[in-house]
Structure formats: C-alpha cells, structure tokens
Amino acid sequence: MPRRQGYALLIALVAGTAALAAAVAFGTSFMAARRTAPLGPDAHAASRNQAAPVNSTGSWVATWTAAPVSAEPDSVHGYPGRTIRNIVHTSIGGDAARITLSNLFGAAPLVVDRAAVNTRRVTFRGLPHVTVAPGGQVVSDPVVVPVAPDAELVVSLRTVDASGPVTQHPNTHQTSYLADEHGTWSTTRWRYLTAVDVHNDAAPGAIVVIGDSLTAGTGSTTDADHRWPDVLSDRLRHRFGVANVGIAGNRVLRDSPLSSRGVKKLGGSSATHRFERDVLSVAGAKTVVISLGINDVQQAPQEADARRVTAGLRALADRARDRGLRVVGATLTPFQGYPSWTPGRNAVRLAVNKEIRSGRVFDSFVDFDRAVRDPYAPNRILPAYDSGDHLHFNDAGYRTLGHAVDLDEVDGTPRSDMF
Structure with a gap:
C-alpha cells in the first residue's frame, strides 16, 4: 500500500475512544501481571524471550527491533530536555x-521522564519515569494501544539529565526526529529504543534476521521500507513478527575496532558476541535467519580460512537450535x-x-548468491540490482533477496537430523 506509514495512524489512534474503553479490563490484567513479575534485568530478558501469554490467549511478539550499535559521536552529555521521536516500521500488529x-x-544513568507509543503514555512498573543504569536496559509496562501491521509507529522519549553517550543505531534508512522548544530536527538514527513488542492473539512467532549492511538495507531508499526483511514481511502478509537486527559492517567473528576517540566504528559487536542479546532474547523468536560472513571475507583484517567463517556460522546455528529455534x-x-x-x-x-x-551448517539455506549474481559474470552483482558500489543492492536487488526466501522454510520447525 502506498506509504502505509505516516502520521495518519496517529489520527486513527486518537479517534479510537470506544476501543480504549473496551480495553480497560484488559489493561488492568496486564498491569497485574507486571506487578507480580520478578525484579531485575534478568527478569526483563526472560519476559521478552519467553513471549509468555499475559492472559488466556495471545503472546508477546517482536514487531520491530534495532540492534544497539555504538555510542553516538559527540553525545557525551546526551540530549537533556529534548524529545527523541523514533519512527519505526511495524511488521505484525497487536492490541x-x-x-x-x-x-x-x-x-551515566539514563533518566527518561516521559515516554509514549503514538499518543499513549508508557509507564515502567507503574511509574511515568524510569532510570536505566549504564550498560543496562529496561522493558516497559504494556500499554493498551492498537498497533497496525505494516505501518509507522512513533515512540517518543524525553530525557532529563545530561547522560551520555547516547546508545544509537545509525544509518537507519528511516527518518526520525529530535525536538525541543526551539524546533525539530530530522535524523537517520534510532536512539535508545531497541525493540517494540506487541500482544497478538494469533501470531505464530517472530523471525529474527541477523546480518550486516545487506540486511540493514544500505543502498535502499530512505523511508520506503525496501530492506529485504521488509519484503519478506510483506510476503508473509504480516502474520509473523519480523525482527531485523542487521548492523552495517557486522562480522561473524570479530568486533568492530575502536576509533581514536574510543567510540566504536560501524560494525558493532560481532554476531558471536551479540547473539544472545540481539537474537535469542527477541520476544516470540521462532526462526533465525543468518545472513553474515561477507565482511569477514572482505574487511580488513580478512579471514583467509573459510573454515573459520563456517565454524563461526555453525556455532551460531547450534546456539539457536539449543533454544529450539x-x-x-x-x-x-x-x-x-x-x-x-x-x-x-x-x-x-x-x-x-x-x-x-552442503547442508552441514544450517537447517536450510536461501541462495542469495544465485539470486543476484550476473549469470555472465557470476562474481559480480547483476547490474540491475547494483546500488553502484558493487557490494550493496538497490531496491530491486533487495526485493529479489526478499523473494528468494522460501516461506515454507521459515515456519519455525527445527530439523531433527542435524548431526
């Protein structure tokens, strides 16, 4: 649908008075569940990973994710007194x-004194504010707000004190905003927000896609949602959550090196190091798609032994299988x-x-190489799919990758004959 996102969704949500009234009892049961939940960061991780039902039907499923990549440059004081408006694109809907x-x-501790999903205020253990410890994360209370599939969602945060550096995901191919009393500025960074989960009565689960710039969508059109996981979500008719945790520059085996200022460069922590946080803790995770390795091969220092790369990929697959994925x-x-x-x-x-x-690494595979290579020069991308740098794809190329995935292979059934 043409530019399905936009702020039209906000108008529809504000108008949903009757739906809100009908949901009061539902919201009360949510809050009761939160009050009886165990405290501590491990409890937050467990609640997201288990996707446990909060009433007789339905589970928590990730509709959107973004892996935290690095400290934002020149953000040592954070954005005190400013409102961060992260614009994200949903995959699955919920109530x-x-x-x-x-x-x-x-x-330093991050103090958020106001948060909202679209126009609905968000609380944290019943309070309108929250403090996030350095190196930590928090999961909010449920907020009763209808979330449409395949649409834009506005997640707003207001920070109080000077507290940085800012945890960011840069190069988002999505326009977000930073605002204060002096004006509003556009940005292509997501700040602080790393997941939006929805409560859904019928969702089979979430497909988590871990990858590099080819998964993050480098070369695709900004605000068009043409990354290949977006295409996959469209093909699945938004029945599954699709959680994109791609990071430009990411590798299987090596972390991104530090810059001279001590800020991590593009690439973030290796997939090996971030797999638990960014993949295995995703709410409702059912299937993992791993699209990694090209940066291990082509970035300095390069991995000259293919066996090291495939061993790393196999280790990731084993960790996922151990969780039943x-x-x-x-x-x-x-x-x-x-x-x-x-x-x-x-x-x-x-x-x-x-x-x-060969089938010795994953339960199944999607042959992205075959889908996009030039049949007359198979070590090159087909020109019609090339963004211009001969590594990344344009919208047509990402559409081809999204259509190369066999939908039957992402139904979440682990193979029983692996090793």
Whole structure:
C-alpha cells in the first residue's frame, strides 16, 4: 500500500475512544501481571524471550527491533530536555505494545521522564519515569494501544539529565526526529529504543534476521521500507513478527575496532558476541535467519580460512537450535568491483558458500548468491540490482533477496537430523 506509514495512524489512534474503553479490563490484567513479575534485568530478558501469554490467549511478539550499535559521536552529555521521536516500521500488529530502552553504551544513568507509543503514555512498573543504569536496559509496562501491521509507529522519549553517550543505531534508512522548544530536527538514527513488542492473539512467532549492511538495507531508499526483511514481511502478509537486527559492517567473528576517540566504528559487536542479546532474547523468536560472513571475507583484517567463517556460522546455528529455534542461513553474495575484492577473497567466499549449500551448517539455506549474481559474470552483482558500489543492492536487488526466501522454510520447525 502506498506509504502505509505516516502520521495518519496517529489520527486513527486518537479517534479510537470506544476501543480504549473496551480495553480497560484488559489493561488492568496486564498491569497485574507486571506487578507480580520478578525484579531485575534478568527478569526483563526472560519476559521478552519467553513471549509468555499475559492472559488466556495471545503472546508477546517482536514487531520491530534495532540492534544497539555504538555510542553516538559527540553525545557525551546526551540530549537533556529534548524529545527523541523514533519512527519505526511495524511488521505484525497487536492490541497492546511494550518497548525496550537500552543504555548499553552510556557512562551515566539514563533518566527518561516521559515516554509514549503514538499518543499513549508508557509507564515502567507503574511509574511515568524510569532510570536505566549504564550498560543496562529496561522493558516497559504494556500499554493498551492498537498497533497496525505494516505501518509507522512513533515512540517518543524525553530525557532529563545530561547522560551520555547516547546508545544509537545509525544509518537507519528511516527518518526520525529530535525536538525541543526551539524546533525539530530530522535524523537517520534510532536512539535508545531497541525493540517494540506487541500482544497478538494469533501470531505464530517472530523471525529474527541477523546480518550486516545487506540486511540493514544500505543502498535502499530512505523511508520506503525496501530492506529485504521488509519484503519478506510483506510476503508473509504480516502474520509473523519480523525482527531485523542487521548492523552495517557486522562480522561473524570479530568486533568492530575502536576509533581514536574510543567510540566504536560501524560494525558493532560481532554476531558471536551479540547473539544472545540481539537474537535469542527477541520476544516470540521462532526462526533465525543468518545472513553474515561477507565482511569477514572482505574487511580488513580478512579471514583467509573459510573454515573459520563456517565454524563461526555453525556455532551460531547450534546456539539457536539449543533454544529450539529453526535456523535458515544465506549464501554470501558477489562483490567483484568493490575496492576490497581480490581473487583470493572471492575464493574464500565461494568456499563458504559451498559449505552452506552442503547442508552441514544450517537447517536450510536461501541462495542469495544465485539470486543476484550476473549469470555472465557470476562474481559480480547483476547490474540491475547494483546500488553502484558493487557490494550493496538497490531496491530491486533487495526485493529479489526478499523473494528468494522460501516461506515454507521459515515456519519455525527445527530439523531433527542435524548431526
């Protein structure tokens, strides 16, 4: 549907007075469940991961996620007195929502004195404010607000004190906003917000997609929601939550190095190190799609041994299977013409793909390489899919990746014959 997002959703929500009145008892049961929940950060993680029903039917399922990447440069004091409006695109809908705020890269407590999902105020253990410890995260109370699938959601936060650096996800390909009494500024960063979960009576669960810039959508059109996980969500008709935890520059085995100012560069923590936080704790997780490895092959320092890359991928798959999740992997796409390409690095890519296609790494795989390569120059991206740098895709390329996924392979049933 054309620009399904926008602020029209806000008008519809404000007009939903009758729906709100009918939901009062529902909201009360939510709050009772929160009051009896155990305290502490581990309880927050457990509640998100288990997707436990809060009444007789329905479960919590992630409709949107963003992996925390780094401390925002030049944000040592944070944004005291300003309102951060994160604009996010939903996958699945629900009758209530909760949010996760992260202060992973903060050096001081983060105090949020007001939070809202669209126009509905959000509380934290019954209070309108919350303090997030440095390195910590919090999950809000449920807020009874109808969340539409395949739509924009506005999650607003107001911070009080000078508290930084700001935990961010940059290069979002989505316009968000920062506002104060002097005006409003646009941004392409998501700040502090790392998840929106919805309560849904019929959702089978969430598909968590961990990847690099090709999953994050580098090269796609801003505000068009043309990342390949968005395409997948459309094909699934928004029956599943689709949680995109792609980070541009991410690798399987190595963390991003630190810059001279001590701020992490693009890439964030390796998939090996962030897998528990960014994948296994996602609410309602049922299937994991792993689309990683190209940066291990082509970024300095490069992995010259394909066996190290495939061993890392296999270890991620094993961790997911241990939690009862199905694991789908993706082959590594061509990059000849990109400055880092060499015949030797391409040989490593091909060796990784051979092992993925063997069936010895994942429960099943999607052949992204075959879907986008030029049949006359198979080490290159087909020109019609190339964003221009010979590594990343344009909208047509991401649409092709999204359509390459076999929907039957993401139904969440683990294989019983793996090793």
